[in-house]
Amino acid sequence: xxxxxxxxxxxxxxxxxxxxxxxxxxxxxxxxxxxxxxxxxxxxxxxxxxxxxxxxxxxxxxxxxxxxxxxxxxxxxxxxxxxxxxxxxxxxxxxxxxxxxxxxxxxxxxxxxxxxxxxxxxxxxxxxxxxxxxxxxxxxxxxxxxxxxxxxxxxxxxxxxxxxxxxxxxxxxxxxxxxxxxxxxxxxxxxxxxxxxxxxxxxxxxxxxxxxxxxxxxxxxxxxxxxxxxxxxxxxxxxxxxxxxxxxxxxxxxxxxxxxxxxxxxxxxxxxxxxxxxxxxxxxxxxxxxxxxxxxxxxxxxxxxxxxxxxxxxxxxxxxxxxxxxxxxxxxxxxxxxxxxxxxxxxxxxxxxxxxxxxxxxxxxxxxxxxxxxxxxxxxxxxxxxxxxxxxxxxxxxxxxxxxxxxxxxxxxxxxxxxxxxxxxxxxxxxxxxxxxxxxxxxxxxxxxxxxxxxxxxxxxxxxxxxxxxxxxxxxxxxxxxxxxxxxxxxxxxxxxxxxxxxx
RNA sequence: CGGGGCGUAGCUCAGCCUGGUAGAGCGCUUGGUUUGGGACCAAGAAGUCGCAGGUUCGAAUCCUGUCGCCCCGACCA
Numbered sequence: 001x002x003x004x005x006x007x008x009x010x011x012x013x014x015x016x017x018x019x020x021x022x023x024x025x026x027x028x029x030x031x032x033x034x035x036x037x038x039x040x041x042x043x044x045x046x047x048x049x050x051x052x053x054x055x056x057x058x059x060x061x062x063x064x065x066x067x068x069x070x071x072x073x074x075x076x077x078x079x080x081x082x083x084x085x086x087x088x089x090x091x092x093x094x095x096x097x098x099x100x101x102x103x104x105x106x107x108x109x110x111x112x113x114x115x116x117x118x119x120x121x122x123x124x125x126x127x128x129x130x131x132x133x134x135x136x137x138x139x140x141x142x143x144x145x146x147x148x149x150x151x152x153x154x155x156x157x158x159x160x161x162x163x164x165x166x167x168x169x170x171x172x173x174x175x176x177x178x179x180x181x182x183x184x185x186x187x188x189x190x191x192x193x194x195x196x197x198x199x200x201x202x203x204x205x206x207x208x209x210x211x212x213x214x215x216x217x218x219x220x221x222x223x224x225x226x227x228x229x230x231x232x233x234x235x236x237x238x239x240x241x242x243x244x245x246x247x248x249x250x251x252x253x254x255x256x257x258x259x260x261x262x263x264x265x266x267x268x269x270x271x272x273x274x275x276x277x278x279x280x281x282x283x284x285x286x287x288x289x290x291x292x293x294x295x296x297x298x299x300x301x302x303x304x305x306x307x308x309x310x311x312x313x314x315x316x317x318x319x320x321x322x323x324x325x326x327x328x329x330x331x332x333x334x335x336x337x338x339x340x341x342x343x344x345x346x347x348x349x350x351x352x353x354x355x356x357x358x359x360x361x362x363x364x365x366x367x368x369x370x371x372x373x374x375x376x377x378x379x380x381x382x383x384x385x386x387x388x389x390x391x392x393x394x395x396x397x398x399x400x401x402x403x404x405x406x407x408x409x410x411x412x413x414x415x416x417x418x419x420x421x422x423x424x425x426x427x428x429x430x431x432x433x434x435x436x437x438x439x440x441x442x443x444x445x446x447x448x449x450x451x452x453x454x455x456x457x458x459x460x461x462x463x464x465x466x467x468x469x470x471x472x473x474x475x476x477x478x479x480x481x482x483x484x485x486x487x488x489x490x491x492x493x494x495x496x497x498x499x500x501x502x503x504x
Numbered sequence: 505c506g507g508g509g510c511g512u513a514g515c516u517c518a519g520c521c522u523g524g525u526a527g528a529g530c531g532c533u534u535g536g537u538u539u540g541g542g543a544c545c546a547a548g549a550a551g552u553c554g555c556a557g558g559u560u561c562g563a564a565u566c567c568u569g570u571c572g573c574c575c576c577g578a579c580c581a
Contacts, residue, residue: 005542014575033572085581123581157505157579164580217581240581307540355541362541373540383540392541 006363008288013232020282021161024291024364034159034166038275041364042162044299045278046169050149051338052201052296053171053273056193062145062173067127069151070118075126078251085218086122089155093118120153125219125244125270128174129252136176136256136266143186144176162279163236163504170274176266178256180245183267187243190271191224194239202277203294203420204228204284205427206238207450207499209477214462217270221245227475227499229427230283233448235474235501238280241271279504284423289390291365294419295412296336302328302344302408303361307354307373314350317372320401321346324370324382327405336413362390367415368408372401384408388415388422433497437488440500444471450501452480454494456487465489465500474499 006019021027026042029035038046054064070093076083097112121127128146135141153167173190177183191208198206206226210216216223220242228238249255249265258264285292295301304324306317325344333339345366347357354371361369371383380401386394399407430449434440440451455461455473466472476498487494 029573082581089580154580211581215581220581223581237581242581305540309539350539353539353541353543355539356543358540359542371540375540 006288006290009231016288017279017283018161020286020291026278026282026291027161029161032166034156036159036161036165036167038169041299042278045281045293045297046275048297048299049197049201049277050171053193053197054147054149055338056197057147057171057173060145060189060193062147062175064148065146066148066150067124067131069121071121071124071127073117073119075130076119078126079219079247081247082125082219086154090122091120091153091155093120121150122152122154123270123272124148124150124152124172125174125248125268126252129248129254129268132174132176132266133252133254136254139178139256139258142176142178142256142266143182145173145186146175147171147173160279160504162282163276165275168275170272172270172272175269176249176254177269178258178264178266180267183245183269184243187224187241187269187271190269191226191239191241194226194241194271194273197273198226198228198238198277199420201294201296202281202284203296203416203423204238204280205420205424207475207477209475209480209499211240212462212473212476212498214459215473217242219244219247220270221247225475228280228284229430229450229501230280230504231426232283233430233450233501235450235499235503236276236280236283237474237503238277239271239273242269244268244270285388285419286365287390289359290363292387292419293365293367295367295416298365298367299343300345300364300366301337301342301412302368302370303366304344304346304370304372305354305357305361306346306348306350307371308350309374313374314348316377317374318346318348320372320377320382321370324372324401324404328408331405331409336416342409342412358385362387368411370404370408384411386411386415388418435485435488440471440488441469444469444500444502448502450474450499452497453488453500454485454496455498455500456490456492456494458490458492461487461489469500469502471500471502474501474503 006023007015009016024041025039027036027038030037076086094114094117095108095112096114097109098106099109101107132144136144149171151167151169156164156166159165175186177186195206195208198204206228208226209224211223211225217240222243224241225237226239228236230236246265246267248268254266255263256266282291304321306314306321308314308317325346328344329341331342333341349357358369365387367387369385376382381398382401382404384396384399384407432449432451434451434453440453444451462473480496483496485494
């Protein structure tokens with residue numbers, strides 16, 4: 001396995017993605033169809049994401065709680081649109097006991113059929129609003145701002161590691177408010193939190209805005225999203241925030257008494273991001289050498305590679321590496337790394353050649369690599385390599401060891417910025433304005449990308465475009481120019497441009 | 505659920521057409537030599553050939569069934 005190069009993006013983009021996931025040890029397919037095992041290297045990235053997001057949720061007034069995995073089947077039926085949207089992909093629990101059958105092993109005990117079948121949550125609105133009914137009586141109980149970190153199951157027909165799996169990890173925020181305005185504010189606030197997380201931590205530029213009617217969450221009045229462009233120019237829905245109106249309050253009879261003494265239904269939002277973000281992270285930054293991680297989400301920030309031929313040399317370079325590690329970790333901490341120390345690993349695997357070790361570290365996406373060999377030590381220096389410029393090109397030679405910690409600290413911040421800038425330049429270069437449907441059809445096929453086009457706002461036209469081009473309306477960006485025009489398909493009036501793209 | 509492909513060592517795969525002792529490369533283990541961009545030598549461990557049945561003196565190989573995986577399509581807030 002080691003020693004082999006990964007498939008290049010130009011050769012086969014899907015295979016490249018799978019190679020990165022495999023070789024960087026992020027996840028693998030499990031014995032259960034459609035379900036992945038998240039391996040330690042992959043889970044460490046998720047933990048970093050969780051930490052940053054959780055802090056942002058707390059800062060906006062939310063608290064965590066936990067609701068059950070199982071949902072009575074009848075709950076799903078209470079909100080009609082949701083039932084319709086999710087019915088086709090629900091796993092159902094029908095029995096609560098097995099029995100041992102001599103000669104046949106273990107079988108489901110037919111005597112142990114559940115009176116009411118349970119579905120495994122595809123999302124938790126129903127069980128949560130059923131609970132909120134008991135929690136909300138007065139306007140003084142509002143707003144209720146709750147988040148949960150959980151797993152959900154959606155029985156997908158075709159799965160891809162991280163991007164679409166039958167079971168995945170996510171967070172789902174579920175809030176209740178006294179007024180429509182407050183709930184809409186919350187919906188907007190949380191999509192902005194997602195944007196900030198995507199751009200500041202993942203270094204992944206996103207478009208922000210509502211989904212079209214055809215693409216919104218079932219049960220929502222409207223859905224806001226962040227939408228990112230991958231390196232193959234396909235779109236990835238990276239996070240969604242839904243304004244649910246009073247749909248769930250009505251379905252579960254959640255009323256409160258207002259200050260004026262009236263009984264009113266509560267207003268709801270829900271919002272979520274998932275382990276899919278890891279797929280987005282990979283496809284935004286990684287290259288043909290392997291994974292590239294933005295420093296703020298990298299589990300290891302710096303790998304030090306001591307180089308030496310014999311015990312005497314090795315002892316000296318390892319000592320220098322340890323001293324450097326201590327000096328880096330003693331740097332003052334700030335918000336950039338969440339007030340945590342810079343993570344430094346020392347790679348003492350002298351049995352492998354230095355070249356092999358450099359390549360392995362690049363493959364794993366570590367942002368900064370430091371090389372310390374006898375030649376460096378002779379002049380009290382080291383070599384610093386940056387992952388965003390792989391190979392020898394990114395090496396800074398002869399950095400004095402005394403200066404190295406400060407240089408590394410600055411470099412990590414620079415890499416974070418440069419990854420974002422590079423991704424944004426790439427995205428912007430493939431963000432086109434297009435007024436002719438014929439031109440759109442040709443370009444979406446030949447070059448791909450995001451296309452800002454006029455659309456008449458109807459479901460029929462959206463469906464027609466999807467059927468003919470496999471492209472969907474990804475987002476109606478908030479910052480689109482207020483520029484009325486005519487729909488490129490039907491010639492009917494359009495209020496402004498929407499973003500069309502093929503997507504994951 | 506339709507169309508195509510594939511199940512042989514941890515991984516990638518050859519062997520199957522034309523039945524006759526289970527193979528290679530990588531990885532792994534041990535020992536030695538190496539080490540500044542994917543080192544080398546030697547020895548070694550490792551496989552119910554997806555599963556079940558059938559044909560045959562004899563099946564990885566032929567036949568039937570079955571399970572699983574991958575790709576394309578349908579589906580996907």
